Amino acid sequence: MQARDLSVLLSVILIVAMLIIPFPSWMLSILIIINISLALLVLLTSMNMQEPLQFSIFPSLLLLLTLFRLGLNVSTTRSILSTGDAGGVVHTFGTFVVGGNIVVGFVVFLILVVIQFIVITKGSERVSEVAARFTLDAMPGKQMSIDADLNAGMISDTEARERRDKVSREADFYGAMDGASKFVKGDAIAGIIIVLINLLFGFIIGMTQHGLGFQESLSKFTLLTIGDGLVSQIPALLISTATGIVVTRAASEGNLGTDITKQLFAYPKMLYVTAGTIFLLGLFTPIHDLLTISISSFLAIGGFMISKSKDQEIQLEPDTEEEVQVEDLKSPESVVNLLNVDPIEFEFGYGLIPLADTNQGGDILDRIVMIRRQLAIELGLVVPVVRIRDNIQLQPNEYRLKIKGSEMARGELLLDHYLAMSPGYEDDSIEGIDTVEPSFGLPAKWIAENMKEQAEMLGYTVVDPPSVVSTHITEVIRRNAHELLGRQETKQLIDHLKESYPILVDEVTPNPLSVGDVQKVLAKLLKESVSIRNLPIVFETLADFGRMTTDTDLLTEYVRQALARQITNQYIVQGETMKVVTLSGRVEKFVADGVQQTEHGNYLSIDPSVSQSIIESIAKQIETVSIQEQSPILLCSPAVRMYVRQLIERYFPQVPVLSYNELEANVEVQSVGVVNID
Incomplete structure (x- = not known):
């Protein structure tokens, strides 16, 4: 076991021990300083993180710190009530705050409790609750956005997987923070109750068991109670503040210090307005002029310096961008990236942009998601991401589909028309533009929207343009599925199968058949429209006959015969x-x-x-x-x-x-x- 794991386990055991075993006062002083140090460390960490997920352990850490603080409260309460002493730290805090006046010290303590419980803890609890609710409600939309970017080719499968994982972890984090904020609230309530117990019972025990007078008992136990309350409430206040910072850092770009300075001073002219206001405040009120003039001067000078630095950044920005572009052109990576060929590309003219623009009602991205799912079920093949882009070299209403850089299909759409395919006979009353249905080459017509109902009544099959192009894409990918299955894709299918059938996979590959041999068999099946979704049967057959022959043509025939039921159901009515x-x-x-x-x-x-x-x-x-x-x-x-x-x-x-x-x-x-x- 690593040292860091052991230290956490020992810390938890120490917390349990504090609840049961009386600790000496010197040890309580050490633990109190450690408690304050941990609270300060958590606060500083929450201020320097860039996004909440960088501190994803915070909900669990919050529970442990709260338990640690309550354990300390129990130990100090036991020590105060039993011996009238809780260590030098508690005594110092009480003496320093009271300062000779018990009433003032008690009022200061109550103010700290009110600040934590009413202001920070209550606000953090509400923010956590709202953040958790909004995050869960936004999950479907975020997932759809990731799918849309994936199908548009803007991100890779790995990036999409990482973004989905991040969305899931965000939902889990904010849900956990919603519950963890209740720990802070409960800790504040417990602190108040413990203080009242220490004060009341300490006063009684001091008079009855320690033989102290009324005034002496009241003074001693009030001092210890306030000291104990302060050493517990100050770390609790820091932790509550850290909780509020974590749950409110939803749209941050850097750490808290960077964000505050960058955004608060984003408009330097506002510093001039503030400086003028403070100057006038000193001019027309009895406030001392020296105080207001010095502060207003400081604000004005700060605004001038920030404005000057921003002007210099603006002047340097074009040169910097140009240098970056030149550097990019010189770097070998910029050339290597141009060699990449997308497995599937869908290009269209500018007249078909509404197909892909969701703001104009375009749903081609969602349709491609469904196409990939449909073909995965039908063929057992994970279709690669379809990269979608406009191409000004095409005619406005033209589109084309490319597979591995080669054009496989081309078509034309009229977005304000419907494609009508005749039921076997033509009706002269249906007027339109003669064309050919792109998927199956059937004669058809582009008809206006006002002709749609009439054509349907006459038996025509009427299809809207997005359905035409999505059907065309589906058929082209289905006919060329064997070209999309390479060795890398085959390895992914094998790895997926190995999770459920490890022994079966080990009998087939890498011996007697390589990944390339398996890929050839699967590609031959796909080429003849035979689904490879039932991979266990395919591999069972390859395991039986792979040691007899490595001829992929013969192995394909054996696999086809093993898939007799599937092939029969595919063609029989x-x-x-x-x-x-x-x-x-x-x-x-x-x-x-x-x-x-x-x-x-x-x-x-x-x-x-x-x-x-x-x-x-x-x-x-x-x-x-x-x-x-x-x-x-x-x-x-x-x-x-x-x-x-x-x-x-x-x-x-x-x-x-x-x-x-x-x-x-x-x-x-x-x-x-x-x-x-x-």
Whole structure:
């Protein structure tokens, strides 16, 4: 155990001992001086901190100091009532304050108690209560602000995590301060009660047990009581002041001394006004002129010196800024930072600024938060932060989406219109600007707001511009999710899984599979729209087959078969037969015979004319299925599935290719077409 930990434990034990064991008067004097020193240290620390969280231990420290002070009160009370002596410090304080007049000393003590209890303690308690309430009420807004900055790319994930943690700690701190302020109030009340007990019972004990006369007993125990009250109330007053400073330092920029001097003297001309007022006060009242003239002169000279220093700062400021800018350009960090490429960027023309401006009702930031959550649930992938910025190089109503620096999609919005997609037939009464729905390439029209209700009654799907762009962003990210999953992102997923399945993760990586191997398997799954959210099943499969082969293509096939239930549910409609397009035996043989095996993996190599015939036949079957308003699904044997996918992904990237082993046994399958070649 470290020395500092041991010292705190011994201090707590000492407090408990003071409540039970009588201490000698010389030891009480030492503890009283320590108590005053600690109170002064706490006050100075609270004045020099820049924000309340820098003194986050204050609520607990306040409890310990209050208990320490009450323990001292108990010990000094025991000593006063039993021996008529509480040490030299108590006697000195009592003698110094009383100064030969018991009444004056008692009045001074009462004034100190009133100052602490009525002014400082009461105010600190109220500020703590209001601060705790307002901090808790503001938490949702602060969290939303952090999410908005994160999605706008203004802060990183680490910074967002730190800010959320700070918001949480602030709420905990002010909540604790609300309760801790009650300790100070209770301590003040206990101090008053202890003083009355010392005074009353000390007077009685002095006359009955110590054989003192009325006047002598009253004088002696009043002196000791006032001395004891002072040595406890002065530290209590310092602690109460520190409490008030801590809970009122909400908007400070530096320590208390810096803030006071900076803000109080921010307007030097006000010192001239104050100096003039004091001068006139001496001129028109009986106050001595020498006193008012000296103070007003001091204020005027101070105002002149502060004004002069501010003028010099203003003159030096442009040169300083220029030097900083030149230094930044010279520093290597300024160039290195330019090399960073954001994973996802959303850029828009100046005409679409209202989309992102919350003051104009824009909610694109909130929508992107929901997109990231939706894709995390659907794909099991933590989508990186989307950096949002305006770009004057784009047309006013144009936007584009970039992934890792490359443009992946572009579109155009009319903010004062709605996008209407026809139900399969066009109605001439719906007038608008012909366009194409950006997410799925469907024909559509931009219609005015007064046409919206009519279009909906005719069966059109009417969507507002923010929904159009958010859907487009969602689909583009979903189609390119495999590019967003790198080794670093894979390592984060593995670390998250390891918290719940440590043994499973240890069986897979780093041996027999590296993080790169796992990343390739997961990326291949995402590329074919297979969710990787169920990572335990993925890793169970990799653990089973990873020692047999490190071919990521084969491992992906094994994982797909392990995810058969998930894949089946992804494409089947409950209560309906799954309609698929199958491959003829001849086509599957052509594909199987064209597989070339090398030490670096297998690849498909077949005659171009044969592959062209296969693709044309697939295109014909897909067109037939699409006419029937059904989504085409290609079904083949497990041995050739990944090679068929390689063959058609350039031409039909959205058509899923499944194998028989990826469908559950109870699924009813109906073939609505067969791919064949002559």
